[in-house]
Amino acid sequence: MKIARNILRQPALQAVVAEELSPGNDADLSDQTITDHILEHAKTVYHPCGTCRMGTDDGAVVDPQLRVRGVPRLRICDASIMPRLISGNTNAPVIMIADRCADFILGG
Known part of the structure; x- marks a missing residue:
């Protein structure tokens, strides 16, 4: 998830990705926040x-x-x-x- 979030923040994707909606737009979310998001939403x-x-x-x-x-x-x-x-x-x-x-x- 951290790698995917990093890729989405790259300049080459700025034209197609306005912002990260979830788990949040902060680049430095805690591991626990990311884990909680995955456990709540992954299927x-x-x-x-x-x-x-x-x-x-x-x-x-x-x-x-x-x-x-x-x-x-x-x-x-x-x-x-x-x-x-x-x-x-x-x-x-x-x-x-x-x-x-x-x-x-x-x-x-």
Whole structure:
């Protein structure tokens, strides 16, 4: 963020950048002010996945039946179990994952 703010203040951009609206026009904002701004406003347009990766190895959080390893009676059925991000939208795969999880829970 500091680098981006510095770039926007360069003479070559003066014709297209009138002022910084947020987090503020001061060139020397504190690290805490910048961090607070990021935490309040940053969003992702990507579909995070893989944070609770499914697999059979020791690094996997859930097993192939979506059970959380070491936590009885807990399953995860969202994009976080995907080992890696797919190239398309995650909506349909997550619906399929939830459907399979329901089957596992119901014993089907």
